[in-house]
Amino acid sequence: MIDQRVVMVFESADDLMSATRAVRESGWKIEEAYTPYAVHGLDEAMGRAPSRLPYITFLCGLVGTLLALWLQHWTSSVSWPLNVGGKPFNSLPAFVPVIFEIMVLFAGLGSVATLLIRSRLYPGKKVQLPSVDITNHRFALVLAPQDASFSHDEASQLCRRHNAVALHFLGDIENKK
Amino acid sequence: MTEDTNVRPPLIDGNKDFQQVTEDICAPMERRPTNLWWVAILVSSSMLLLGVVAVTYQVATGIGTWGLNNTIGWGFDITNFVFWIGIGHAGTLISAVLFLFRQKWRTSVNRAAEAMTLIAVMCAGLFPIIHMGRAWLVFWFAPYPNFRGPLWVNFRSPLLWDLFAISTYMAISAAFWYIGLIPDMATIRDRATTKYRRMIFGILSFGWDGSQRTWSRYETVYLLLAGLATPLVLSVHTIVSFDFATAVIPGWHTTIFPPYFVTGAIFSGMAMVLTLMIIARSVMGLQDYITTRHLGAMCKIVLTTSMIVGLAYATEFFIAWYSGNPYERFTFINRALGPMGWAFWIMVGCNVLVPQLLWFRAVRSNVAVIFGISIFINIGMWFERFVIITTSLSRDFLPSSWASYVPTSIELATLVGSFGLFFTLFLLFCRLLPVIAIGEVKGAMKR
Numbered sequence: 338m339i340d341q342r343v344v345m346v347f348e349s350a351d352d353l354m355s356a357t358r359a360v361r362e363s364g365w366k367i368e369e370a371y372t373p374y375a376v377h378g379l380d381e382a383m384g385r386a387p388s389r390l391p392y393i394t395f396l397c398g399l400v401g402t403l404l405a406l407w408l409q410h411w412t413s414s415v416s417w418p419l420n421v422g423g424k425p426f427n428s429l430p431a432f433v434p435v436i437f438e439i440m441v442l443f444a445g446l447g448s449v450a451t452l453l454i455r456s457r458l459y460p461g462k463k464v465q466l467p468s469v470d471i472t473n474h475r476f477a478l479v480l481a482p483q484d485a486s487f488s489h490d491e492a493s494q495l496c497r498r499h500n501a502v503a504l505h506f507l508g509d510i511e512n513k514k
Numbered sequence: 515m516t517e518d519t520n521v522r523p524p525l526i527d528g529n530k531d532f533q534q535v536t537e538d539i540c541a542p543m544e545r546r547p548t549n550l551w552w553v554a555i556l557v558s559s560s561m562l563l564l565g566v567v568a569v570t571y572q573v574a575t576g577i578g579t580w581g582l583n584n585t586i587g588w589g590f591d592i593t594n595f596v597f598w599i600g601i602g603h604a605g606t607l608i609s610a611v612l613f614l615f616r617q618k619w620r621t622s623v624n625r626a627a628e629a630m631t632l633i634a635v636m637c638a639g640l641f642p643i644i645h646m647g648r649a650w651l652v653f654w655f656a657p658y659p660n661f662r663g664p665l666w667v668n669f670r671s672p673l674l675w676d677l678f679a680i681s682t683y684m685a686i687s688a689a690f691w692y693i694g695l696i697p698d699m700a701t702i703r704d705r706a707t708t709k710y711r712r713m714i715f716g717i718l719s720f721g722w723d724g725s726q727r728t729w730s731r732y733e734t735v736y737l738l739l740a741g742l743a744t745p746l747v748l749s750v751h752t753i754v755s756f757d758f759a760t761a762v763i764p765g766w767h768t769t770i771f772p773p774y775f776v777t778g779a780i781f782s783g784m785a786m787v788l789t790l791m792i793i794a795r796s797v798m799g800l801q802d803y804i805t806t807r808h809l810g811a812m813c814k815i816v817l818t819t820s821m822i823v824g825l826a827y828a829t830e831f832f833i834a835w836y837s838g839n840p841y842e843r844f845t846f847i848n849r850a851l852g853p854m855g856w857a858f859w860i861m862v863g864c865n866v867l868v869p870q871l872l873w874f875r876a877v878r879s880n881v882a883v884i885f886g887i888s889i890f891i892n893i894g895m896w897f898e899r900f901v902i903i904t905t906s907l908s909r910d911f912l913p914s915s916w917a918s919y920v921p922t923s924i925e926l927a928t929l930v931g932s933f934g935l936f937f938t939l940f941l942l943f944c945r946l947l948p949v950i951a952i953g954e955v956k957g958a959m960k961r
Contacts, residue, residue, distance in 0.1 A: 373532060441682055472701040
């Protein structure tokens with residue numbers, strides 16, 4: 338049993354993926370994986386469900402659609418109806434382009450805002466990376482503090498099997514080969 | 515070992531590893547700018563200065579400084595507006611549409627193309643404001659509760675749809691571009707050697723740490739934005755074409771305009787991407803990333819859209835004859851053979867004839883020739899908008915109201931100024947931010 342978090346560092350996405358699967362088979366808890374680019378299939382390997390963000394996008398788009406519909410209807414036929422070329426006050430087909438644009442605007446910016454809020458990304462945030470070079474060319478797998486089933490030797494062996502370049506504990510400065 | 519000819523060549527040359535990719539793309543922005551860059555920014559910012567002077571003069575004096583008259587009420591300003599908004603469309607095509615079609619080669623050019631979109635939309639957005647004459651009243655465009663009633667804007671007008679389309683386009687393009695930049699700015703932050711660089715990119719990268727959870731959400735948002743931007747880009751130039759198509763002027767009042775304008779926009783934008791990429795790859799030394807294969811793929815898009823545009827020109831003439839409408843027939847005969855016929859033939863020559871050279875593989879792999887062709891297309895597509903707008907207006911129903919139009923020096927200076935703004939901002943972008951999406955290139959590498 339250890340209280341520290343274990344960090345395994347790899348040089349390729351394939352090694353990270355196979356190591357991730359092996360760690361899960363061993364029954365150890367994975368806290369997070371860090372990669373320099375989006376590695377496809379990693380969420381499945383880590384056993385994570387896909388993001389539910391599209392629901393938020395749909396909701397934002399719906400709000401935009403209804404808002405634009407209401408705004409155009411209300412201004413053109415309720416607040417101050419103006420006769421423009423004899424066209425009906427509530428000219429629904431002519432309102433479609435603006436409804437579409439506002440829908441896209443709300444859905445798009447809503448999704449981006451959700452990403453920033455959910456992932457707590459904001460200007461000036463201090464970042465603590467678990468290992469060096471993970472925004473450049475390395476891939477890190479961070480294990481949560483483990484229970485009694487964890488053994489240091491097994492972890493070292495797993496690292497060797499999957500070509501890890503470093504294994505260290507968070508807080509450790511020294512990288513052990 | 516024999517080489518398998520069925521396997522596509524790698525997307526980037528030089529057999530690089532991830533570290534080398536980061537190094538190559540960050541290097542141009544971390545060393546001192548080259549002399550060529552200084553010359554380029556000097557020229558472009560001088561052009562921008564000329565434009566600032568011209569715009570200041572015409573806003574202070576009034577639109578009487580232009581060559582417009584009662585017959586021709588839309589001249590250079592609207593031509594420039596449609597030209598620039600069209601340029602922007604190729605950026606969205608590359609970043610969103612090609613993403614949905616899983617064209618991995620886009621990763622080398624999407625960042626710069628998106629920047630081009632943003633800058634082109636800025637250039638475009640200036641012209642309706644300048645065109646208003648009283649630029650300081652631009653907020654009258656917005657539907658806000660005012661003390662005149664409240665008097666609302668006319669939501670049945672395509673000109674107002676334009677405002678919504680272009681501001682949405684600008685906002686979504688900016689969001690798309692910035693979201694894409696965040697991981698790359700984190701990469702720059704973590705390799706920065708100076709304190710200020712680390713601080714500035716630390717702020718700009720929003721504390722990005724590359725965790726799988728964040729990447730997963732990031733990819734989802736990227737896909738959603740691509741899905742939203744694809745119909746958006748079609749809607750923007752469709753709405754721009756409505757500015758004309760809903761008017762009764764012969765030569766404007768046609769149902770072919772939306773697809774014709776959208777294709778023309780992608781055609782002109784792709785030519786501008788080629789122009790910029792050929793400059794950027796040699797100035798920034800990125801030939802391994804923007805290879806002749808990338809240029810060749812873009813040439814094929816240019817060739818395809820060129821032929822669609824050519825088909826649209828031909829269809830317009832056919833329908834003018836087939837409709838039996840004498841005004842429509844006259845407008846098209848006048849367009850090709852009238853006093854402004856020269857502009858029409860420049861348009862056909864540059865947009866339909868010159869791009870046919872791209873059928874040949876030898877042409878598609880010769881960078882200098884591609885560059886020349888892309889310049890021809892840029893000129894031709896500017897003339898397309900000029901021809902549509904000016905020749906149609908110059909001779910409509912009543913011969914007594916026919917008129918001609920000659921731009922003044924102020925209008926020419928404004929056009930030059932918009933190119934100055936475009937190239938100045940693009941050159942600054944090349945210096946200050948990664949021109950190529952580092953993370954996306956890594957993701958598309960076969961390793």
